[in-house]
């Protein structure tokens with residue numbers, strides 16, 4: 001089963017988790033880049049606004065064709081309870097090419113109750129697995145169990 005891990009990361013947390021997942025499932029890794037400056041307070045506020053309003057943005061051209069993969073793992077930071085605008089943009093641009101999907105997010109708080117349902121509705125597909133990683137768990141390298149659970153569910157799809 002061919003797998004692609006697609007992620008966006010503003011400050012590196014989602015990137016760390018995405019890299020670990022890609023290693024474990026032996027998948028290709030696609031980082032989404034967008035054109036907007038998201039640094040500092042202005043960048044933070046802009047990102048929060050786009051998350052809250054479910055806005056799209058402009059993303060750079062991607063490297064891999066999702067149609068060539070059996071499974072796409074999509075990872076995003078939580079912005080104002082929602083997925084980040086670069087990931088929403090990637091999904092909207094590519095969803096017709098998705099086969100199976102799995103979702104993960106990173107966040108500061110304990111929960112983002114709507115995020116996976118929103119990702120699922122935006123993809124127009126139910127995920128085979130989902131996982132939430134708290135930023136402090138990722139920074140403290142305390143997310144191995146959650147990661148292994150998520151990876152096992154993904155691997156089970158290939159059997």
Ligand SMILES: Cc1cc2nc3c(=O)[nH]c(=O)nc-3n(C[C@H](O)[C@H](O)[C@H](O)COP(=O)(O)O)c2cc1C
Nearest residue numbers: 009010011012013014048077078080081107108109
């Ligand atoms: C604009 C903005 C809005 C955020 N909103 C939330 C939120 O609603 N809930 C939450 O738990 N964390 C929120 N966070 C925290 C991030 O989701 C968290 O730090 C995440 O791990 C950052 O991922 P990254 O380092 O890959 O960018 C927000 C962060 C930003 C920048």
